[in-house]
Amino acid sequence: MKLFKQLLVAPAALGLLAPVAAGATEVNVAGVADYASTGEQVTSITQFSDVYPTDWAYQALSNLIERYGCVAGYPNGTYRGNRAMTRFEAAALLNACLDRVTEVTDELKRLMMEFEKELAIIKGRVDGLEARVGELEATQFSTTTKLKGQTTFVIGASTASSSVDDAADAYAAEFGATTFNYDTRLFLDTSFTGKDLLRTMLRAGNFGQSVFGNGMTTMETAFEEPNGPNNVAINRVWYQFPIGDSFTATVGGLVRQDDMLAVWPSAYPADTVLDFFTYAGAPGTYNLTLGQGAGLSWESGGFSISANYVSANGFNSDPEDNSFFASDDEEFIGEDFIDSCGGIATDCAASNGTVQIAYTDDNWGIAAAYNYASGDNGVGIYGGNATPSAVSFAGLGVTNSFGLSAYWSPESASWFPSISTGWGINTTNIDDDASLFADSATSQSWYVGLQWSDVFLKGNSAGMAVGQSTFITGVDFDDDFEGSEWIGDGNYAWEWWYKFQVTDNISVTPALFYLSRPLGQGTAALSGGFGPSGDPEGDRDDTFSNFGGLVKTTFKF
Template sequence: MKLFHQLLVAPAALGLLAPVAANATELNINGVSDYAATGEQVTSITQFSDVYPTDWAYQALSNLIERYGCVAGYPNGTYRGNRAMTRFEAAALLNACLDRVTEVTDELKRLMKEFEKELAILKGRVDGLEARVGELEATQFSTTTKLKGVATFVIGANSFGGDADDFVGNRRSDEAAALSGGTTFNYDLKLFLDTSFTGKDLLRTVLRAGNFGDSAFGGDGYVGLDALEVAFEEPSGANSLAVNRLFYQFPIGSNFTATVGGVVRQDDMLAVWPSAYPADTILDVFTYAGAPATYNLGLGAGAGLSWESNDFSISANYLSTNGANSTPGGPDTLLGTDCANAGGIATDCAGSNGTVQIAYAPENWGLAAAYNYTSKNNGGSLYAGNGTPLANIFTSNGNSSSVGLSAWWSPEEAGWIPSISTGWGYNSVTDGDDTNFFRSATTQSWYVGLQWADAFMKGNTLGMAVGQPTFVTNVEYRNDVSDSDFVADGNYAWEFWYQFQVTDNISVTPAIYYLSRPFGDLTDGGNRAFGGNRGNDTFNNFGGLLKTTFKF
């Protein structure tokens, strides 16, 4: 109830407290005179000697005094709160409060008159905003979905050197220059549609398009390790926009998170990504936390569950890269052991990919250990962008059991000390169906990534990484020939980049990289298994590019 209404009702209510026989001739006029004789209103409740904080109406009386200044006492400094109020006293109180309300109203009128033009302008703006908000609400894309996008332009080229020849005697550097030496301008576009129905869940749809298929940066050039992290082309062709990810993530209780999707990637189902080095880096090989076989970023139909508590987390997930195909394949079908056009979940041709990760990740550092099993015919296994040719051959033709160990640390404040990320991967490959030229093989990989925030200028970032893409360390062939000193497949990769943050939404990143021996043991015509020899011939790859990223 408004103050004015309260004051109007108060006399009537208080009047009921007066004796029924009371009338104007019986009232104590002297008491009213005493009440009004103070001459001025009190300014603080503490001026009343008989009012205490324990009184039930203490706060109400304090508000009337301090906010409206319309309460008076008796000349002796008392309020006499327990005394019955006469109608004359109520009238005196009401009159004092009405005088204060009238003063406030007159002041408001004066201010409204003085700022009449400004108020009119503000009213017009508010009306305009209301109209625009109404229009947006009527035409908005969705009340539950947010749309974000990332567009990336890449222009660059590669050069090649060395005196190594291939199997038929052609100089590798000349072949590489002829097939992958041209300057290219490619793009990648990702559109993220994030939907939440409860505020805690996430339905993510990713639409993607690109044209890296015929570029050396796409992984299918003469040197597969030239592949960039951002490179993409839809299998249906360049410039084709298609669903690249579609999964739903939701909490179970306070510690568990479940993820399920028809097109979900391995890392979408991990509670922690084990690196501080940016996923949006240059060479794709540095995207896998040092263990490309373990963190293979397999993509397909799958589900996962993760648990987090006090910086600890455990994640477990499974996906089938061929899960959308209902033809199981295998020895008991018309397709035999050919899985090119077969699939199904948990079948011989499922392309199974299972991962378990344990991590401890406080605010600015962390440790992680992961195990992954990848079956033969898996689209998520090693590809040309993260291993030597020989390592990729073995991995794509067998079942892999992989282990990855990772650690990372970031300084609390930007400075000359960089964030440090490191990782190591070990992979054991076995021939699952006794049809290959080898029985087993082992591969390894590692990397160290450094990143300086606010380098040279606030907002800019400097980074570099060095490591060895997946390379073969041992192999046992079908003819029982074992090569326990298989160290000739090694190759070192290095990248250096500087990101200029032009605006909050635009960055420009020049980068260079070097591959010391991208063909590994096949550099000079092959290893003993292929009738080749291990000479001292060399073949290397140097690349440079300019990457521009737009976020919207």
């Protein structure tokens, strides 16, 4: 018997055979004849005079009658549910049910003939899908890895304005041309268990000689391999996996500080314009150091704690500082100098340690973070988010930084924007051998970023941000230093942008930016020569500013 018939007959057979007495003796042939000769199937359970709603099998018997119509009684209108059934009686009832199964099968055949064309189309589509799935499985390079990418085009320029003669012209001579730059990132994301992640990121770009890759006009998307433009290099490779229900561990041969944080405390999009606005207002704390390291984060409810360590020189085995400058009579090797200093947690490791405590809800969050950076070995604030003075001091010793950041976003798009804000303070303890005139320096930074969603058209967005890039607020000068202790390093940065979401994968973002004093205290020295050199005081009324515009096109694939 086919499986379909078995499934239909099983309820009837079980329901009818269950009362069969194990010790049934002689076959009552006359009774079987009476049962089988009626030839009439009941259509309602009420036709049985001896079956009552209180009987335990009442509902089962009712279903068999109404659904299959293959239950018969005795000529006197009784069912005799408590009587032992003989095998002949069971055979007669089973035969009646099989007749009904045949009728149902015929109905199904008629339906199949009526919808023959539609069924053929569906079968063809299923066969096509099976073939495509088979081809995909046969040609995919990995069953565990997904590839995604992003390419960004930037075309734009920056101009300078200054009260100092020839200062703006000197800037234009070096950075005055309109440039067309690109940044390409390829992500290979691999998961072995569904909960872990091995990320390998390849990157290439040509921002090295562009105004958008130098100084405080540096963009977040700016990148160029140290070996030169258009060189593809591994920019990130790390592995992340859960430990229990609350902990997540990350370890990488080339991992960045923010890759190991449970929370990024900002709703202002990182991929906008000026790089400074991507650091949650505290570039010293969130310095995005890249190197060899590991981290551990804990999350429970909305609370999280993250701790990580990165050594920017962790790939090098030499713990001693053996850098030297090549003289005229020495063979030039590589760059102007060779620095073989390195190791993990050594004096030459360029160590960077971060601890962050955060709380996030559905549409808001707040975080406090502390960072230790050994800036004298290559870690610290860089020119993309600080004045030249702040960069110089951060490179003279160990910097301790603290950042406080928060954000809030509306539950749905409205005239009210998301708000992100942050503040950071950094204290650098200067090595005795690194400076002859100062023992320590303090710098600060802050920002406020606003973003509106669905502006004019659904999917489009607009934003602006204002703040002060890292600037020196105090210096503990050496007692023997007789120079000026004047500090005028303050500056302001603004950016405005509007993003057109052309398709799900393509966006175009025109933007403007303005920097009031990107040279900070060095502005006063312009009268003694372009750049932060010459007389440290100079003319304190000197001005120097940047204004620029660009169009950024982003392709995601």
